[in-house]
Amino acid sequence: MPTYKLRGIDVDFPFEAYDCQLVYMEKVIEALQKRSNALLESPTGTGKTLCLLCATLAWRKSLGGFSTGSSQRKSEFHGSQSDVGSSESQSSNHPTIVYTSRTHSQLRQVVQELRRSNYRPKMVVLGSREQLCIHEEVSLLRGKAQTNACRFLCRKRQKHSCTHFSRVADYMKSNPHIGDEPVDIEDLVNIGRKYGPCPYYVARELHKAVDILFAPYNYLIDREYRGSLNFEWHNSILIFDEAHNLESICADAASFDLSSGLLTACISEAKHCVDLAVGRREESNDKSGNPDNFAILRG
Known part of the structure; x- marks a missing residue:
C-alpha cells in the first residue's frame, strides 16, 4: 500500500x-x-x-493510536431510560471524527471505503430505531409511537421489559473489540439477532468511545439528536460529505408546517380575544388586555 x-x-x-x-x-x-x-x-x-x-x-x-484493541469507556452501560446515559468525558483528549452524509445508503458506501483502507479506528454507525430495532412488536411501529414503546419497555422493573435491552450490558462487557473492524447497520442488526443485544443501544453505548462516528446529517443539524450525542464538540472534527443539499436540509430542520385548519382556528381565537378585550374595557374599564394587540395578531 x-x-x-x-x-x-x-x-x-x-x-x-x-x-x-x-x-x-x-x-x-x-x-x-x-x-x-x-x-x-x-x-x-x-x-x-x-x-x-x-x-x-x-x-x-x-x-496518537486509535482506541482499537482495548475498551476505554470510563463507565459501564447502566440501562438508563434515556437514549444515552449522562454525559461522560471522552477517554482521551484526542478529537473524535464525526463523519456525516445524507442517507444511510451513502454511509454504507463510506464504510466500504473504510474497509479498503489500511486504517482501523474504533467506529460505529448510528441509526434510528426503525433501522435497528429487533423487538418483534416495537419494530413494527414507526415514529413517536415506536420511540415511546421502546422507552416504556426499557424501563427498569417492567413486567414485560425488552429482553434485548437487558442484554446490552453483558454483551458490551464480553465484546470490548466491537467496532475495531468496520461494522455497518446491517452488521449491528445481525449481531442483535444472533447474540440477543439491542443493536440500537449497542450503537448508542459504543459511540461514547469511538475514534470516528458515522451518522446522517440530521444527527448534527437537529438539536434533539445533537444533544443526545456524547462528545466534546469543541474538540471534534465535523465532516459533511456530499454536502451540496445541506442548505435545504438545514432549512427543513429549522422549519415546521402549519395546516390551514390550524391557522383558521388561530384567527378565530384572535377575533374572540379582540371581542373579549373590547367588552371588558366597556364594562369595567379593564385595560389589562389591549384589543389592538390581538388585532395585530389576527392580522
Whole structure:
C-alpha cells in the first residue's frame, strides 16, 4: 500500500494516487492542522470519499493510536431510560471524527471505503430505531409511537421489559473489540439477532468511545439528536460529505408546517380575544388586555 508524506503526515492510500487526489488530501490535512473550516470539491469519480477518510485518519493517527484493541469507556452501560446515559468525558483528549452524509445508503458506501483502507479506528454507525430495532412488536411501529414503546419497555422493573435491552450490558462487557473492524447497520442488526443485544443501544453505548462516528446529517443539524450525542464538540472534527443539499436540509430542520385548519382556528381565537378585550374595557374599564394587540395578531 503506497504511503505519501503530505504536510509532514504519512498517508497510507490503497492505490497509486492521482495528482488531484494528493492535492485534495493535502488540503484536508491543512484544514485539520490549522483547525479551520474547509469547503472542498472534486469531480465525480476521483475517489474523494476515500481521500477524505485516509487524510483525516492519517492526521488523527499522528496524534496518537486509535482506541482499537482495548475498551476505554470510563463507565459501564447502566440501562438508563434515556437514549444515552449522562454525559461522560471522552477517554482521551484526542478529537473524535464525526463523519456525516445524507442517507444511510451513502454511509454504507463510506464504510466500504473504510474497509479498503489500511486504517482501523474504533467506529460505529448510528441509526434510528426503525433501522435497528429487533423487538418483534416495537419494530413494527414507526415514529413517536415506536420511540415511546421502546422507552416504556426499557424501563427498569417492567413486567414485560425488552429482553434485548437487558442484554446490552453483558454483551458490551464480553465484546470490548466491537467496532475495531468496520461494522455497518446491517452488521449491528445481525449481531442483535444472533447474540440477543439491542443493536440500537449497542450503537448508542459504543459511540461514547469511538475514534470516528458515522451518522446522517440530521444527527448534527437537529438539536434533539445533537444533544443526545456524547462528545466534546469543541474538540471534534465535523465532516459533511456530499454536502451540496445541506442548505435545504438545514432549512427543513429549522422549519415546521402549519395546516390551514390550524391557522383558521388561530384567527378565530384572535377575533374572540379582540371581542373579549373590547367588552371588558366597556364594562369595567379593564385595560389589562389591549384589543389592538390581538388585532395585530389576527392580522
